[in-house]
Amino acid sequence: MKKNEISILGAGLIGSLLSIYLKKRGLDVTIYEKRADNRKTFYKEEGRSINMALSDRGWKALEKIGLKEKVMPLAIPMYGRKVHDEHGNTTFIPYGKDNQAIYSISRGNFNRILIDEAEKVGVKLEFSHKCEDVNLQKSSIKFLNGESKQEVESEVIIGSDGAYSSLRMAMQKQVRFNYLQEYISHGYKELTIPATANGEFAMDPNALHIWPRGKFMLIALPNPDKSFTCTLFLPFEGTKVCFDKINDKKDIEGVFRTYFDDAFQLMPNLVNEFQNNPTSALINIECYPWVQNKALLIGDASHAMVPFYGQGMNCGFEDVFILDSLIDKLGTNVWDLVFAKFQKIRKPDTDAICQLALENFVEMRDSVADPKFMLRKKIEAKLHDLYPKDWIPLYTMVTFSNMPYSEALAQGKLQEKIMDRIMSNPLITQNWDKLDYEDIIDQLDAAKAV
Amino acid sequence: MKKNEISILGAGLIGSLLSIYLKKRGLDVTIYEKRADNRKTFYKEEGRSINMALSDRGWKALEKIGLKEKVMPLAIPMYGRKVHDEHGNTTFIPYGKDNQAIYSISRGNFNRILIDEAEKVGVKLEFSHKCEDVNLQKSSIKFLNGESKQEVESEVIIGSDGAYSSLRMAMQKQVRFNYLQEYISHGYKELTIPATANGEFAMDPNALHIWPRGKFMLIALPNPDKSFTCTLFLPFEGTKVCFDKINDKKDIEGVFRTYFDDAFQLMPNLVNEFQNNPTSALINIECYPWVQNKALLIGDASHAMVPFYGQGMNCGFEDVFILDSLIDKLGTNVWDLVFAKFQKIRKPDTDAICQLALENFVEMRDSVADPKFMLRKKIEAKLHDLYPKDWIPLYTMVTFSNMPYSEALAQGKLQEKIMDRIMSNPLITQNWDKLDYEDIIDQLDAAKAV
Numbered sequence: 002m003k004k005n006e007i008s009i010l011g012a013g014l015i016g017s018l019l020s021i022y023l024k025k026r027g028l029d030v031t032i033y034e035k036r037a038d039n040r041k042t043f044y045k046e047e048g049r050s051i052n053m054a055l056s057d058r059g060w061k062a063l064e065k066i067g068l069k070e071k072v073m074p075l076a077i078p079m080y081g082r083k084v085h086d087e088h089g090n091t092t093f094i095p096y097g098k099d100n101q102a103i104y105s106i107s108r109g110n111f112n113r114i115l116i117d118e119a120e121k122v123g124v125k126l127e128f129s130h131k132c133e134d135v136n137l138q139k140s141s142i143k144f145l146n147g148e149s150k151q152e153v154e155s156e157v158i159i160g161s162d163g164a165y166s167s168l169r170m171a172m173q174k175q176v177r178f179n180y181l182q183e184y185i186s187h188g189y190k191e192l193t194i195p196a197t198a199n200g201e202f203a204m205d206p207n208a209l210h211i212w213p214r215g216k217f218m219l220i221a222l223p224n225p226d227k228s229f230t231c232t233l234f235l236p237f238e239g240t241k242v243c244f245d246k247i248n249d250k251k252d253i254e255g256v257f258r259t260y261f262d263d264a265f266q267l268m269p270n271l272v273n274e275f276q277n278n279p280t281s282a283l284i285n286i287e288c289y290p291w292v293q294n295k296a297l298l299i300g301d302a303s304h305a306m307v308p309f310y311g312q313g314m315n316c317g318f319e320d321v322f323i324l325d326s327l328i329d330k331l332g333t334n335v336w337d338l339v340f341a342k343f344q345k346i347r348k349p350d351t352d353a354i355c356q357l358a359l360e361n362f363v364e365m366r367d368s369v370a371d372p373k374f375m376l377r378k379k380i381e382a383k384l385h386d387l388y389p390k391d392w393i394p395l396y397t398m399v400t401f402s403n404m405p406y407s408e409a410l411a412q413g414k415l416q417e418k419i420m421d422r423i424m425s426n427p428l429i430t431q432n433w434d435k436l437d438y439e440d441i442i443d444q445l446d447a448a449k450a451v
Numbered sequence: 452m453k454k455n456e457i458s459i460l461g462a463g464l465i466g467s468l469l470s471i472y473l474k475k476r477g478l479d480v481t482i483y484e485k486r487a488d489n490r491k492t493f494y495k496e497e498g499r500s501i502n503m504a505l506s507d508r509g510w511k512a513l514e515k516i517g518l519k520e521k522v523m524p525l526a527i528p529m530y531g532r533k534v535h536d537e538h539g540n541t542t543f544i545p546y547g548k549d550n551q552a553i554y555s556i557s558r559g560n561f562n563r564i565l566i567d568e569a570e571k572v573g574v575k576l577e578f579s580h581k582c583e584d585v586n587l588q589k590s591s592i593k594f595l596n597g598e599s600k601q602e603v604e605s606e607v608i609i610g611s612d613g614a615y616s617s618l619r620m621a622m623q624k625q626v627r628f629n630y631l632q633e634y635i636s637h638g639y640k641e642l643t644i645p646a647t648a649n650g651e652f653a654m655d656p657n658a659l660h661i662w663p664r665g666k667f668m669l670i671a672l673p674n675p676d677k678s679f680t681c682t683l684f685l686p687f688e689g690t691k692v693c694f695d696k697i698n699d700k701k702d703i704e705g706v707f708r709t710y711f712d713d714a715f716q717l718m719p720n721l722v723n724e725f726q727n728n729p730t731s732a733l734i735n736i737e738c739y740p741w742v743q744n745k746a747l748l749i750g751d752a753s754h755a756m757v758p759f760y761g762q763g764m765n766c767g768f769e770d771v772f773i774l775d776s777l778i779d780k781l782g783t784n785v786w787d788l789v790f791a792k793f794q795k796i797r798k799p800d801t802d803a804i805c806q807l808a809l810e811n812f813v814e815m816r817d818s819v820a821d822p823k824f825m826l827r828k829k830i831e832a833k834l835h836d837l838y839p840k841d842w843i844p845l846y847t848m849v850t851f852s853n854m855p856y857s858e859a860l861a862q863g864k865l866q867e868k869i870m871d872r873i874m875s876n877p878l879i880t881q882n883w884d885k886l887d888y889e890d891i892i893d894q895l896d897a898a899k900a901v
Contacts, residue, residue, distance in 0.1 A: 176634070176732045179632065180630070181631045181633075182628070182629065182630045183631075184628075237627075
């Protein structure tokens with residue numbers, strides 16, 4: 002039987018990046034990918050989202066391995082949310098300070114660059130290899146490659162094979178494996194706002210556009226070809242506006258004219274796209290342990306999250322960064338120890354970001370439409386300006402820092418309570434500028450001390 | 452391809468009972484069971500618990516199909532808990548009123564009776580048929596029978612194939628299937644108190660014996676052969692007394708002498724059993740939907756629970772009873788409708804009993820050792836005596852009634868709050884007899900009205 006040093010399952014974003022990290026250490030690394038070698042169109046076969054939002058944690062992992070410069074030209078900075086109301090009026094809510102942005106990047110191009118780079122540094126790539134079964138005791142994997150079957154032993158197996166991970170499926174049958182998969186009640190559909198007739202962006206490209214409508218929403222992210230990828234999030238069923246009740250041209254146009262008219266005017270292919278693009282579901286996955294014998298789960302395979310904090314890929318990249326830091330410290334002769342430490346350190350943080358991602362859906366589709374929400378952001382921004390180390394808005398901790406997600410969540414909850422109290426003042430709209438900001442910081446310090 | 456009307460996966464307690472119900476309606480019913488036809492020793496292959504506690508919901512389902520008389524001789528009534536302290540002193544806490552009991556019954560004999568009965572009424576039994584895969588769209592099942600493979604189509608597939616259900620595994624790969632499997636931190640090991648030298652029970656047979664020790668416990672249930680099956684529940688790891696830290700004869704005897712000395716004196720084979728019997732894990736499973744196309748999950752396959760309320764089997768039998776009532780109402784031509792209604796009605800109740808089972812572990816291993824707990828039970832018993840319809844202790848609602856579990860849980864929580872308040876009175880031990888019981892009922896009515 003063939004024997005590998007390191008077998009990675011899945012040549013997606015996380016698996017590709019991880020392979021580069023490990024190969025650069027001089028390890029023997031093979032990636033097995035079930036799809037054929039159509040690197041740029043991987044995502045199309047999966048019905049997965051086309052755009053990602055790359056932020057600090059992701060950049061940091063790219064930078065350590067020298068890939069930041071290569072990726073930057075593909076990425077379009079978005080400095081804040083542009084909120085569209087029913088009448089087409091927009092309000093801009095910055096994500097952070099002036100130069101802070103998240104970056105729209107298309108999954109296809111990004112994945113291709115990473116696979117090309119993996120190939121360049123000497124990672125072995127085996128496409129069209131479908132993992133049929135993993136034997137955790139023997140540390141061996143059975144693959145189906147076309148009609149032929151193959152079994153491969155490995156010193157180490159790492160499953161970066163996503164939300165529907167084969168490795169995790171094998172682990173799930175082991176005793177004492179805790180596992181949760183839950184779908185939210187909403188699904189999504191991707192649509193397009195193409196470039197204008199004269200080849201320009203039809204809206205401001207340096208923002209993430211949101212049409213928040215309470216129980217549902219539309220968002221749009223810019224692409225380098227001057228189009229926007231829009232994603233419509235609706236309940237599958239049960240309410241007035243839901244996928245179940247939108248069937249024909251009349252329904253589609255009715256909903257868009259009523260709720261998203263300014264976007265509708267920019268979507269010449271709406272009906273066609275709506276009818277032909279799939280409606281996809283949104284899953285949250287948590288499990289533990291991530292390690293069985295010599296096999297480790299990483300990225301979405303161990304913690305797939307809903308997309309509402311834009312952290313799925315960033316969190317997966319941070320997984321790679323942290324795993325690599327542990328190898329730095331402990332070496333490549335003690336995988337047991339490295340994997341054990343990795344899961345122990347990392348699990349509370351991935352739990353935290355999964356939770357934050359679920360919670361942020363309500364903020365995106367509902368709260369951002371509330372003037373009080375904007376005021377709240379303004380007060381928090383001012384607090385952050387005055388006391389940059391003491392008060393860091395939750396979004397900033399998650400998106401523009403490398404603070405452990407669990408700490409961000411904990412501090413975020415303390416700040417939320419204080420802000421709730423401040424916002425409950427009926428005169429806050431008039432008085433917000435005259436708040437005793439120092440006292441607010443004292444309240445936070447007191448809350449932290451408990 | 453062979454085509455069945457109804458295929459049931461699993462010839463365990465639930466599958467066997469269900470098959471009898473359906474066959475008696477004149478339906479064509481086939482059970483597929485992965486184990487060979489060693490009916491009486493099924494449980495041994497699985498490392499599953501030997502004793503069950505049969506209570507009202509279970510009896511009701513047996514009675515409707517005329518099996519109560521047949522099962523009764525196998526069952527030993529237990530009228531309450533006999534709590535053993537560290538010094539061997541015991542206290543009896545009745546489960547309900549005088550004649551109310553739960554019944555100890557051994558899984559092996561019980562399962563054999565049900566399978567025999569299924570065979571008698573004409574259910575087709577296919578043993579040694581391992582379900583390899585279920586195609587939910589085609590409603591077909593692939594079996595492995597020894598070396599030979601077989602595929603069977605069915606109008607209806609019902610998975611009563613337990614906590615590690617093959618049908619559920621197929622459903623789990625479908626989009627929008629929500630699934631949770633969680634192991635608790637404790638495991639268990641089965642041990643024996645044999646009959647005495649002169650062939651008698653070594654302890655009172657009409658009680659469930661408990662040695663509650665805070666974070667861990669021992670229990671014992673009587674068997675018809677005058678032995679007791681003991682189950683030791685310990686944390687797997689991490690604390691002073693846990694499976695991880697008990698390795699040799701000295702450790703085993705040390706723990707038993709220290710914490711369970713009166714039981715230890717009755718366990719001549721302790722060390723041998725401890726070392727040879729497996730340490731098993733305890734799982735809680737929740738999922739939804741239970742129906743995909745023409746396939747339905749039932750019993751542990753859809754809601755495996757920890758054993759601490761003694762309701763796993765009873766709940767599964769009640770599943771069968773309720774499914775049958777729906778068929779009574781709707782007929783056998785509308786399985787879609789029957790299954791859809793079944794899962795909708797039943798899911799809140801199985802969620803409730805899963806939760807209660809998890810919560811009751813703390814009561815069994817810890818609270819029952821507290822004199823305040825016994826007083827609380829006494830006050831509740833008196834309330835129930837005085838106002839039998841208004842105040843029904845939670846244990847009674849769950850065990851000695853057919854009230855939906857979710858209602859029992861809800862009313863139980865209201866009663867718990869009121870009892871917490873009553874018990875917080877520092878003089879309660881002296882004054883409990885002089886409480887204003889009518890006022891307590893008024894409080895409950897007020898709480899219900901909210």
